[in-house]
Amino acid sequence: MRYTLQRVRAVAWREFKSYFMTPLAMVFLVIFTASANALTFYVGNIFENGQASLESFFLYHPWLYLLLVPAVAMRLWAEEWNSGTVEMLLTLPLSTAQAVLGKFLAAWAFLGLALILTVPLWISVNMLGEPDNGVVIAGYLGSFLMAGAFLAIGSCLSALTRNQVIAFVGAAAVSFLLVMSGLDIVLDVFRSWRLLIIAESIAALSILTHFQSLMRGTIGLSDVIFFLSIIVFWLFATVVVLDRHKGS
Amino acid sequence: MSGMIVLKGLSKQFDHLVAVDNITLTVAQGEILAFLGPNGAGKSTTMKMVTGFLAPTAGTAAVCGFDILTQPLKAKAKLGYLPEGAPSYEDMTPAGFLSFIAHIRGYSRRRERAKRVAAVAERVALTEVLQQPIDTLSRGFRRRVGLAQALLHDPDVLILDEPTEGLDPNQKHHVRGLIHDMAADKAIIISTHILEEVEALCGRAVIITRGRLVADSTAEALLAGLPYHNAVTVTVTAAEADVVEQKLRGLAKTSSVERLSNKSLLEASSIRLRVLSRDRQPITAEVSEALRFHTLTALTVERGRLDDVFRNLTLPD
Numbered sequence: 001m002r003y004t005l006q007r008v009r010a011v012a013w014r015e016f017k018s019y020f021m022t023p024l025a026m027v028f029l030v031i032f033t034a035s036a037n038a039l040t041f042y043v044g045n046i047f048e049n050g051q052a053s054l055e056s057f058f059l060y061h062p063w064l065y066l067l068l069v070p071a072v073a074m075r076l077w078a079e080e081w082n083s084g085t086v087e088m089l090l091t092l093p094l095s096t097a098q099a100v101l102g103k104f105l106a107a108w109a110f111l112g113l114a115l116i117l118t119v120p121l122w123i124s125v126n127m128l129g130e131p132d133n134g135v136v137i138a139g140y141l142g143s144f145l146m147a148g149a150f151l152a153i154g155s156c157l158s159a160l161t162r163n164q165v166i167a168f169v170g171a172a173a174v175s176f177l178l179v180m181s182g183l184d185i186v187l188d189v190f191r192s193w194r195l196l197i198i199a200e201s202i203a204a205l206s207i208l209t210h211f212q213s214l215m216r217g218t219i220g221l222s223d224v225i226f227f228l229s230i231i232v233f234w235l236f237a238t239v240v241v242l243d244r245h246k247g248s
Numbered sequence: 249m250s251g252m253i254v255l256k257g258l259s260k261q262f263d264h265l266v267a268v269d270n271i272t273l274t275v276a277q278g279e280i281l282a283f284l285g286p287n288g289a290g291k292s293t294t295m296k297m298v299t300g301f302l303a304p305t306a307g308t309a310a311v312c313g314f315d316i317l318t319q320p321l322k323a324k325a326k327l328g329y330l331p332e333g334a335p336s337y338e339d340m341t342p343a344g345f346l347s348f349i350a351h352i353r354g355y356s357r358r359r360e361r362a363k364r365v366a367a368v369a370e371r372v373a374l375t376e377v378l379q380q381p382i383d384t385l386s387r388g389f390r391r392r393v394g395l396a397q398a399l400l401h402d403p404d405v406l407i408l409d410e411p412t413e414g415l416d417p418n419q420k421h422h423v424r425g426l427i428h429d430m431a432a433d434k435a436i437i438i439s440t441h442i443l444e445e446v447e448a449l450c451g452r453a454v455i456i457t458r459g460r461l462v463a464d465s466t467a468e469a470l471l472a473g474l475p476y477h478n479a480v481t482v483t484v485t486a487a488e489a490d491v492v493e494q495k496l497r498g499l500a501k502t503s504s505v506e507r508l509s510n511k512s513l514l515e516a517s518s519i520r521l522r523v524l525s526r527d528r529q530p531i532t533a534e535v536s537e538a539l540r541f542h543t544l545t546a547l548t549v550e551r552g553r554l555d556d557v558f559r560n561l562t563l564p565d
Contacts, residue, residue, distance in 0.1 A: 003354060010351035014337070014344075021339040084335035088397065091299040092352045093325040246303045 007094050011102025012109070015076075019110050032068055032114045037121060039064065046125075053131050057121060058139040058215045062179050062208055065150050070171035072110060073154020074164045076103050077242070081162035090242070100238045104155055104231075111147040115140060135217030142214025145227035146207060150175050152234035159241040175207075182206025252277050252405050252435035253298065257307030260293050260459075267293045269459035270307065275435040277404075280427065282446040282467075283439035285456035286562050291439040292332050294456070295409050298437075299329045311405050325353075328403035330411055334394025338383035342374055342393045345382065346400060353401045368396045372426065388419045395423065399430075406436045412445060424449050443555055457562040470557045476550050477528040480535045481508070482521050483546040489519035495538050496523050501531045518545055 019025040036057065040046050044056025080086035089099055125131050154171035161167050180186055181202045190199035203209050207230075210223040251274035260268040268290040275281045283291040296302040298309045300316045300323060309316045314323035336345050343365060350361040369375045372392045377385055382393055391414060398406060411427065412420040427436060428449060440446065446453045447467050455463040455470075463470060471477055484492045489507075496505050508520040525531040532549050539547075 006354070006356055007352050010348060013351075014340075014348045017344075018337065018339060083338065084331065084333055085337055087296070087301050087331040088329070088335055088394075091301050091324060091327075091329045091331070092349070093321045093354075094352055095321065246301065 004098060007098045008102040008105070011089075011094070011099055012106040015103050015106035016109055019106075025110070028068070028072065029114055029117060032064070033117045035068075036060070036064060036118055040121065051129075054122060054125060054136050054139055055215065057118070058143055058211075061143045062146065062211060065147055066172060066175050066179060069111065069147055069150035070154045070157075070168045070175065072107050073151050073171055074158055074167040076107060076155050077159040077238070078162050078164045078167045082164075090246075096239050096242050097235075100155065100159075100235055100242065104152060104235055104238075107151050107155075108144075108148050111151065112144055115144060115147070132217065138217045138219045139215045141219065142211050142223070142227075145214070145224065145231075146211050149178075149207060149227050149230040149234075152231040152238070153178075156234045156238040156241060159238045178205070178207045180206075180208075182208030182212075251275065251310075252312055253407075253437065254310045255294070255298065255307070256309070258294065258297055258304050258309055259306040260290075260297060260302065261305045266459050268297070268304075271456070271459075271461050272307075273454060273461065273464060275437060277435055278432055279452060280431050280436045280438065280450045282450040282453040283437060283456055284441065284443070284446060284453050284558060285439075286441070289456045289562070290459040291456055292409055293459075295329075295407050295437070295439060296331075299327060299407055300324055301331075325401075326403060327405040327407060328398035328401065329406075330394045330398045330408040332409040334391045336382055336390065336393050336397065339381060341379050341381055342369065342385075342389075342396070343378040345393065346396055349397050349400055355401075364400055368400045371399065372396045373422065387414045388416065391415060391419075392423075395426075404434055406430070406434055408436070408438045410440060411438055412440070412442065420445075443558060455558065455561050462561050463557075471551055472528060474528075474556055474560075476522075476524070476556075478525045478530050479550045480523045480525070480532055481546075481548050481550060482523070482535065482539065482544055483518050484521065484539075485543055485545075486517050486519050488542050489521070492539060492542055493521055496521065496535065499523075499531070499534050499538060501526050501529055501534055520546075522550075 039060040040054075040057040044059055046056045049056060077086070080089060090096065122131075122136055125136075126133070150171070153174050154167070157170040157174065158164075158167040160170070183206075187199045187203055190196075190202065207227075210226045213220055214223050253275040255271050255273050258268060258271045259266070271290075271294060273281075283294065285291050293302065297304045298311070298316065300320045303317070311323040312326040314326065316323045337348075340348070346365040346368065347361050350364045355361045355364055365378075366375075369378055372395050374389065374392050374396055377389055382390060385393070391411070395408070395411060398408065406427075408427070412423050415423060424445065427438065430436070438445075438450070451466060453463075453465065453467050453470060454461055482492070482496075493505055493507070496502055503524045503526040506522045506524070508522055523531065523535055530549075532547075536547065
C-alpha cells in the first residue's frame with residue numbers, strides 16, 4: 001500500500017512538473033482565465049444581471065471545458081506512445097492502474113490550479129455585493145468534478161492513439177455528446193414522442209444536468225457520485241485500453 | 249538458482265504474423281547471452297515479452313523465479329530494461345528523469361535518490377550533463393541515460409535492446425566494458441547485430457530468425473561449425489607455388505588446398521593458398537613446419553567469421 005501511494009505520487013509529480021517544462025502550461029492558464037472571465041462579462045452579462053452571484057461565471061464552464069480539457073488530456077498517453085516512453089514506464093515495477101491514476105491526478109491538479117486562478121472574480125463579487133458563498137463553493141466543487149470527468153474521458157481517448165490531434169477531437173466529441181444530452185433541444189425530441197422514461201434517463205446521464213444542480217448550490221450526493229463514477233469508469237477504460245495493447 | 253531468466257515456449261502472434269515462435273531458453277547468473285538476428289526477426293518482441301510490456305500468445309517467462317504474467321511487479325522489480333532506441337522523457341534533465349525512476353523503484357527518501365542517481369551517473373559517465381535537458385544531448389549521452397535508467401537499482405537481471413547502437417567506437421568500448429564488469433553476479437541478455445560485440449562480450453549467443461531459435465551455443469562453437477574454421481592461408485612466391493601446394497596436400501591433417509585469387513595487382517608475383525584442415529583441427533604448426541625452407545610472405549589462421557554463421561543460418565534458402 002505504501003509503495004502504491006509512492007508510485008502514484010511519483011508518476012503524478014513528474015507529470016505535473018512536465019506541464020511547466022514547456023510554455024504550454026502558461027498559454028493554457030492564460031487562455032483559460034481570459035476566456036472564463038470574458039464569457040462571464042460579455043456573454044453572461046454579470047453586471048446587467050444585477051445579482052451578486054457567480055452563476056454567469058459557472059454557466060459557461062461546460063462549454064469552456066469542452067475545448068480546453070481535451071487539450072490538457074490529449075498528451076497524457078498519446079505522447080508516451082509516440083515517443084516510446086510508454087515501454088519504459090510500463091516495464092517499471094508499476095501497475096497500469098497506478099500509472100493511469102498518477103497521470104490523471106497530475107492533470108486534474110493542473111486544472112484545479114487553473115480554477116484557483118479565477119478566484120479574483122469571486123473576491124470582486126464579494127466586494128461589490130453579498131453573494132451566497134456556499135453556492136459559490138458548490139459551484140467550484142461542481143466545476144472541478146466536471147473537469148475531472150472530461151479529463152478521464154480524454155485520458156481514455158489519449159490511450160487509444162499516438163496522435164494527439166485524434167485524441168483531442170475524439171475526447172471533445174465524446175464530451176460534447178455527454179453535455180448535449182442534457183440540453184432541452186435533445187430532450188424535447190424524446191419528450192414530444194412521449195418517451196419520458198428515455199428522456200429522463202438521457203438527462204440523468206448528462207453532465208450538464210448534474211453540473212447545473214451543483215452550480216445552483218445544492219451539493220447532492222447523487223451528483224457527486226455521478227461525476228466520481230464517470231471518472232472511475234473512464235479511468236478503468238483507460239487501463240483496459242492500455243492492457244489490451246499488451247495483448248495485441 | 250540456476251536460471252535467472254527462464255523462457256518457456258514463449259510465442260507471440262500478431263494477427264496472422266507469427267513474430268516469436270516457441271522460444272525456450274534459460275540464462276544463468278554470470279552469463280551474458282546475445283540475441284542475434286536480422287531486423288524483424290523477433291528479438292525485440294521477445295524482450296518486450298520477458299519484460300512484461302507485451303503479453304505472450306502462448307508460453308511464459310520468469311525473472312528470478314517470478315512469473316511475468318502472474319507476479320509482474322515482483323519480476324519487474326528484479327530487472328533493468330533498456331528498450332529499443334532508449335526512450336526517455338526528453339524535456340527532463342537526466343537528473344530529474346533518473347530521480348523519477350528511483351522514486352518508482354522504491355527509493356522513497358530524497359537523499360537516497362540523489363545518491364543513487366549520482367552513483368549511476370558516475371558509472372555510465374553521465375555526470376557532466378546531469379543538469380542539461382535530455383533533448384539537447386547527443387545520441388551517445390541519450391543512450392547512456394537509458395542505460396543509467398536500467399542500471400539504477402543494480403538489478404539481478406538486465407535486458408538491453410541494442411545497447412551500443414548509434415554510439416561511436418569509443419563509446420561502444422566503454423559500454424561493453426561496463427556490461428562486462430557487471431556480468432559476474434547478473435544474468436544479462438543483449439540484442440545486437442554487431443557480430444564483433446558477441447565475440448568480445450558474450451559467452452553465449454542465440455540466433456533468432458523469423459521468430460524461431462535456430463542456434464544456441466557459444467560464439468566459439470558457432471565458429472567451429474564453419475568450413476573455413478582453423479584453415480591456414482599462406483602467401484608464397486609464384487615460382488614456388490606448385491611445390492608448396494604439393495607439400496601442403498601431403499600433410500596428414502589437410503583436407504584440401506585452394507588457390508585464392510590475388511587481392512591486387514601488386515601481388516601478381518605471389519600466390520595465396522588456403523589449406524583447409526581435416527575436422528577443423530588446428531594445423532598451423534604442421535603448415536609452418538612444412539614450409540620451413542620456403543619463402544613465406546604471410547601466414548594467417550582463419551577462425552571463420554560470425555558474419556558467415558549469421559548469413560548461413562538466417563538467409564532464406
